[in-house]
Amino acid sequence: MEKYSTIQVTLALLVFSFFNILSAQKVALYTEESIYESIEFAMPKVxxxxxxxxxxxxxxxGAVKGGLVKNTDAFSKAITAVNAKGGGQITVPRGIWLTGPITFKSHINLHLEAGALLIFSDDFNDYxxxxxxxxxxxTVxxxxxxxxxxxxxxxITGTGIIDGSGDAWRPVKKSKMTDGQWKTLVQSGGVLSKDxxxxxxxxxxxxxxESSTNFNVPDLITEDELQSVKDFLxxxxxxxxxxxxxLLDGPTFQNSPAWNIHPLMSEDIIIRNIHxxxxxxxxxxxxxxxxxxxxxxIYNNTFDVGDDAICFKSGxxxxxxxRGMPTENVIVKNNTVYHAHGGFVIGSEMSGGVKNVHISNCTFIGTDVGLRFKSTRGRGGIVENIYISNIDMVHIPTEAIRFNMFYEGNAPVLEEDQNANDEKRDEKMVEVTEETPSFKNIFMKNINVADSETAAFFMGLPEMNLHNVSLENSVFETKKGITAIDADGLTLLNVTIKASNDFALTIYNSKNIKISNFKFNESQSAIKVLGSKSSNIQFDKKDVANEKEQIQTGKEVSNKTINLK
Known part of the structure; x- marks a missing residue:
């Protein structure tokens, strides 16, 4: 693929900005009734x-603006008083307002006026x-x-800003900063890891x-010792x-200590027009x-974050x-994601399942991965009935679409101190139990990608293949094409792959694959089929002009594996 010039990149971003403006105009016409249009499942009205x-x-x-006086008591008194009156609006006027934690009671609308900046204290003793x-x-x-x-x-409504003072809490990897930024950070105080x-x-x-083997949960010390590592939690x-x-409608949420927004075991949620x-x-x-x-x-929002942007989980x-509570019955429309590890993500914590989800009319600009699905053995849970359409992506440094069932928690883009893509795949068949994750009935169409490393990577488990996944009416301009590993029932219909230096399609140990109206560059290597477990792979004759030259097969692949119709 040719390297884009500065002018080309600028033009591409202007085009995306134009489409975003059109999208915003469309959303302005939406009502709480019309948001349900074109949904593929029975969606209860929120x-x-x-x-x-x-x-x-x-x-x-008694609140005092200026950012020097903590207003924790003023927020608490206001919430208690309005709740006692049966509910209403608590207004945060223009200005800088410092506070400790705010605990909601029922029937409270916290409204931030334009110019209001709500900053949370960086004193850990407040939490x-x-x-x-x-x-x-x-956990704790x-x-x-x-x-x-x-x-x-x-x-939480209005157009003000809510700042979590996250830089006071977060550890930072040297590999994610320039030398100058790292030097400034180290000189500011704090301590370094042993390496x-x-x-x-x-x-x-x-x-x-140092007390954690399992990501962010200190499991090497007793609960009585947690106070000594409070700053880490x-x-x-x-x-x-x-x-x-x-309802979250309007404000900017920024600089969080960990995740920004985390609705858990809740229902009837509307998140719109936030940044x-x-x-x-x-x-x-x-x-x-x-x-x-x-x-x-979830609609008409923008995200520019340090990890996954819009992520669905269930324990x-x-x-x-x-817990046994899936995330279910969700509509995601008209969202723009800038930097993120994934634009839209399911997993890896999906042990309670995810089902009945509609995602459409979203734009991902420079996200590490576009559509990201992740799990691993031991999770359990079923992800099913996911409908994705009308997604535009540009400048994706890894995969536009990625399914990884061997996820170990690594970032999708390589860093100096880790091989981020070195997720260990194990071909050994293991027993299917309640700990086996299952991803099935996932339908994608109208996906358009310009400038990504890889078009799509579909990888299931040997004992639990990805099942009934389809990709239709989509165009990918990438360096690498589509790879399918341990997939059962993958359909590619009206898909164009413009891969500059790789096969358009690689299939390994997959079955019941149907490819129709599949287009690729004549100059590139076309299709590769590998794995003794590959079977019932069907192509249209019109898509493959010369089977012997355009389809390469491994020695272990049966002559009956590939069918041209």
Whole structure:
């Protein structure tokens, strides 16, 4: 593939901006009724919030702007008073407002006026340890800056900004910064890991990291010792648990300690017109993690974050299976994602399942991966009935579409200190149990990709293949084509691959594959079929002008494996 010039890149971004403007105009016409149009499954109508015509200002309860005085008590008093009145709006006026954690009660609309900047304290003592769930596991973390548990009818609205002071909490990898940035960070204080490759804001944060074998849960120390690693147990910025009728509409959420927005075991959720921002180097800097939730609308939002952007989860391993609550009945429309590990993501913590999801009219600009599906042996859970359409992507450095059932938690783009794509695949068949993840009935169409490393990578498990996955009416301009490993029932219909230096399609140990109207560059290597377990692979005769030259097969592939019709 030719390298794009600065002018070409600029023109491409202008084109995408133009389409985003058109998309925004379309969304402006949407109503809560029309958002349900063209949905492929029976979608219950999301119950909406409603508040009494009663308003107060945080100033009425003693809040002081300027960013020097903590207003934790003023927020608490305002919420208590409005809740006692039966609910209403609490206004945050223009200005800088410093506060500790804000705990919602039912029937509260926290409204940030234009120019309002709500900054959460960077004093870790303001955030006590609580029992919660993080990354799908039952664990202990610090109380979230914005938190709600077992409430109903709550909202965060307006056009102000909510800042979680995340830089005070987050460790940073040297590989994610320039030499100058790293030098400045180290000189600011904090401590380094033994190998000098990770900066921690405090000794407690470093101790927590060294006490963990399982990502962010310190499992090498007792619960009694957790207070000593409190700095490491950074919270998600917005935690909404066991709650109903939730609206986020308008504000910017940024600089979170960990994930930005985390609805958990909640229902009737509307997230629209928000902007979510995190530095690209932010560890666990996800945008939105919808976990074990049902009946949700996510539309007209922008994300620019340090990890996955729009991510669906349902618990991890045994904790998720015992919870047994899938994420289900969700519509995702008209969202733009800039930097992220994945634009739209399912997993890897999906042990309770994910089903009945519609994603359409989204644009991914420079995300590490576009559509990302991840799990591993031990998770369990079923992901099914996922409908994806009208997705535009540009400048994707890895795969536009990626299914990986051997996910080990690595970032999708190589860093200096890790081989991020070295997820270990094991061809050994293992017994299918409740710990076996299953991805099936996933339908993608109208996917358009310009400038990516790889078009698509479909990889299931030997004992549980990806089942009934289709890709239709799509165009990929990439360096590498499509690879399918351990797939059963993959359909490629009206797909164009413009791969500059690789096979258009590689199939390994896959079966019941149907390819029709498959187009590729005549000059490139075309199709490769490998694996003794490959069977019933069907092509259209018109797509393959010269079978012997354009289809390469391994010695282990049976003569009956490939059919031209």
């Amino acid at each position: 119950k909406t919030t409603s508040f009494p015509d009663y308003q107060v200002s945080i100033v009425d309860f 006590p340890l609580i029992k919660t769930s993080f990354e799908g596991l039952n 973390r610090c109380l979230s800056p914005i938190n709600a548990n077992n409430v109903e009818n709550i909202a 000098g490759k990770i900066w921690f804001p405090s000794e407690g944060s470093k101790k927590g990291y 950074r919270p998600v910025m917005v935690s909404i648990v066991n709650s109903k009728r939730i 979510v921002r995190n530095p690209w180097y932010s560890q666990n800097g996800d945008g939105l993690d919808l976990e074990s939730c049902k009946n949700a609308l 991890k391993d045994k904790d998720g299976r015992v």
